[in-house]
Amino acid sequence: MAEITESGLVEVFDRVQALVHKTPVLTSRLLDEMAGSTLFFKCENFQRMGAFKMRGATNAVQRLSKEQLKKGVLTHSSGNFAQALSLAAKQAGAKAYIVMPDSAPMVKRSAVRSYGGEIILCESTIEARERKCRQIEIETGATFIHPSDNLDVIYGNATATIELLQEQPDLEIVITPVGGGGLIAGTALAVHFFGKSCITIGAEPAIADDAYRSFISGKIETNVNVNGNQTVADGLRTNLGKHNFPIIRKYVNQIIRVEEAEILSALRLIYERLKIVVEPSSAVALAAVLNSPQVFKGKKTGVILSGGNIDLREILKRF
Amino acid sequence: MAEITESGLVEVFDRVQALVHKTPVLTSRLLDEMAGSTLFFKCENFQRMGAFKMRGATNAVQRLSKEQLKKGVLTHSSGNFAQALSLAAKQAGAKAYIVMPDSAPMVKRSAVRSYGGEIILCESTIEARERKCRQIEIETGATFIHPSDNLDVIYGNATATIELLQEQPDLEIVITPVGGGGLIAGTALAVHFFGKSCITIGAEPAIADDAYRSFISGKIETNVNVNGNQTVADGLRTNLGKHNFPIIRKYVNQIIRVEEAEILSALRLIYERLKIVVEPSSAVALAAVLNSPQVFKGKKTGVILSGGNIDLREILKRF
Numbered sequence: 001m002a003e004i005t006e007s008g009l010v011e012v013f014d015r016v017q018a019l020v021h022k023t024p025v026l027t028s029r030l031l032d033e034m035a036g037s038t039l040f041f042k043c044e045n046f047q048r049m050g051a052f053k054m055r056g057a058t059n060a061v062q063r064l065s066k067e068q069l070k071k072g073v074l075t076h077s078s079g080n081f082a083q084a085l086s087l088a089a090k091q092a093g094a095k096a097y098i099v100m101p102d103s104a105p106m107v108k109r110s111a112v113r114s115y116g117g118e119i120i121l122c123e124s125t126i127e128a129r130e131r132k133c134r135q136i137e138i139e140t141g142a143t144f145i146h147p148s149d150n151l152d153v154i155y156g157n158a159t160a161t162i163e164l165l166q167e168q169p170d171l172e173i174v175i176t177p178v179g180g181g182g183l184i185a186g187t188a189l190a191v192h193f194f195g196k197s198c199i200t201i202g203a204e205p206a207i208a209d210d211a212y213r214s215f216i217s218g219k220i221e222t223n224v225n226v227n228g229n230q231t232v233a234d235g236l237r238t239n240l241g242k243h244n245f246p247i248i249r250k251y252v253n254q255i256i257r258v259e260e261a262e263i264l265s266a267l268r269l270i271y272e273r274l275k276i277v278v279e280p281s282s283a284v285a286l287a288a289v290l291n292s293p294q295v296f297k298g299k300k301t302g303v304i305l306s307g308g309n310i311d312l313r314e315i316l317k318r319f
Numbered sequence: 320m321a322e323i324t325e326s327g328l329v330e331v332f333d334r335v336q337a338l339v340h341k342t343p344v345l346t347s348r349l350l351d352e353m354a355g356s357t358l359f360f361k362c363e364n365f366q367r368m369g370a371f372k373m374r375g376a377t378n379a380v381q382r383l384s385k386e387q388l389k390k391g392v393l394t395h396s397s398g399n400f401a402q403a404l405s406l407a408a409k410q411a412g413a414k415a416y417i418v419m420p421d422s423a424p425m426v427k428r429s430a431v432r433s434y435g436g437e438i439i440l441c442e443s444t445i446e447a448r449e450r451k452c453r454q455i456e457i458e459t460g461a462t463f464i465h466p467s468d469n470l471d472v473i474y475g476n477a478t479a480t481i482e483l484l485q486e487q488p489d490l491e492i493v494i495t496p497v498g499g500g501g502l503i504a505g506t507a508l509a510v511h512f513f514g515k516s517c518i519t520i521g522a523e524p525a526i527a528d529d530a531y532r533s534f535i536s537g538k539i540e541t542n543v544n545v546n547g548n549q550t551v552a553d554g555l556r557t558n559l560g561k562h563n564f565p566i567i568r569k570y571v572n573q574i575i576r577v578e579e580a581e582i583l584s585a586l587r588l589i590y591e592r593l594k595i596v597v598e599p600s601s602a603v604a605l606a607a608v609l610n611s612p613q614v615f616k617g618k619k620t621g622v623i624l625s626g627g628n629i630d631l632r633e634i635l636k637r638f
Contacts, residue, residue: 046594271631272630275369277595312587312591313638316634316638319635
């Protein structure tokens with residue numbers, strides 16, 4: 001697939017914007033003082049179904065032919081993309097098959113069902129998941145859409161930053177969390193085509209720093225789970241993919257790692273100061289801004305708050 | 320003091336609106352389904368300093384003469400009004416004296432100081448507090464402004480509902496939490512003058528139902544703290560006052576009581592569904608909507624979310 005052009009991204013934006021929310025941009029004098037920077041928080045927690053994933057899922061579904069839509073769409077996800085694809089398919093009148101590990105919590109399953117997705121459970125291994133997906137593809141003819149390593153998904157994700165740059169054209173940095181790579185790749189493309197003199201920075205938990213290591217080694221690295229010590233930013237435990245990694249290498253300036261305590265501290269600042277509820281993954285970006293003042297000092301910085309789907313009791317246990 | 324007129328309230332609105340935020344109104348399909356009603360949440364958690372109190376404080380300070388402003392303003396509060404009066408005084412170039420019990424947490428004290436208020440500590444009894452206020456009044460000539468039982472404060476508070484009715488003129492009910500009575504009295508006046516066919520309802524914790532009992536008995540009742548069992552809605556532990564009670568009796572339709580478990584459940588819904596952070600006191604209004612479907616069914620209902628100043632760790636302990 002040839003690399004997308006500026007006008008290609010404008011087409012994506014026109015296609016997606018009618019079907020998703022234009023999310024608000026919040027500011028905070030106190031957080032600006034703490035950061036020594038001027039921060040613009042793009043609040044994808046207020047997006048439909050609660051996360052930026054709605055943008056990529058919408059674009060990917062809308063790109064399908066009538067014939068393809070008749071056979072439905074398929075993904076594997078126990079997180080936001082499962083809900084996003086279910087809702088995007090529903091609004092296109094298509095069926096969504098969602099492969100989920102049988103360990104997925106009931107609250108995630110019922111969210112997917114509430115958006116009309118059909119859940120197919122499988123064992124909690126990558127092999128079982130891929131086998132199940134292939135099986136469904138063969139049986140139904142549904143189109144498989146990867147949560148983060150699909151170009152249409154990446155381009156759809158870019159629309160959050162296109163909106164942000166329309167509102168704040170002079171941004172000098174845009175920072176996003178890095179999980180599977182779909183958000184930062186889309187963000188970097190939007191910054192490349194629509195920013196003036198702007199760079200893209202990624203933020204990642206130090207104990208799940210696969211993207212940081214991939215960025216240095218030049219090949220896709222994976223996370224090694226040491227002693228079952230998992231990051232609170234559960235959306236960021238996944239690895240980069242072959243479609244988004246080249247975009248990230250080409251257009252992302254650097255990736256900053258943050259400690260777990262920094263994530264929780266940033267999360268608390270967002271709750272108490274911005275008065276909004278975000279996922280721990282979203283707080284990773286603010287944590288990076290606060291732990292690297294030398295990078296952000298005096299800069300107009302866009303911070304993508306990726307989503308707000310949480311189980312309050314789970315979050316509160318960490319404090 | 321003669322009762323305010325419609326044009327009097329318009330004057331208040333014109334005075335206050337330039338100095339406070341016009342706060343957003345949020346909606347949620349899921350919460351509408353749960354309530355069987357169409358809900359419009361007026362988000363005073365996004366107000367300056369984080370609560371509706373900024374409106375009343377601003378109006379009261381702006382009504383003072385230059386002579387009065389020179390001598391400063393004075394209140395007793397360990398909560399939002401302490402911060403609101405400090406900030407409202409600061410923007411009028413006046414000094415604010417804030418009498419606080421010596422038991423007030425450091426986080427509240429430093430918030431007041433950050434807005435320029437001067438804190439005077441006293442023992443944690445009503446007598447000590449009033450003695451200290453009188454002493455400062457005599458020493459400084461500062462004007463005492465009560466947090467909830469002052470007509471200018473009440474009129475200022477009305478501006479939240481005036482804004483809401485400008486955006487949603489067809490509201491049939493507006494519901495607010497009831498603490499000291501300053502918010503619901505202002506709300507009821509706004510509904511009376513600017514609503515079409517709209518009523519005002521109050522919501523109160525069952526274990527601090529002084530307003531409910533006052534409404535029935537026709538005189539101001541106080542809360543009896545049984546076994547130290549205090550409501551999580553800490554902003555609602557205060558009693559009504561002689562200025563707001565007559566307005567409440569005249570213009571409020573009813574007061575609904577809610578249990579502590581209902582408050583926490585509504586709080587969680589606001590966090591998880593609206594994705595915003597509010598104080599437990601704000602959740603009392605939604606809790607009442609959900610526990611009394613017979614009152615709200617099919618009605619367009621405005622819900623005033625009074626504020627968002629919380630200590631996340633304090634909230635955590637309750638879940």
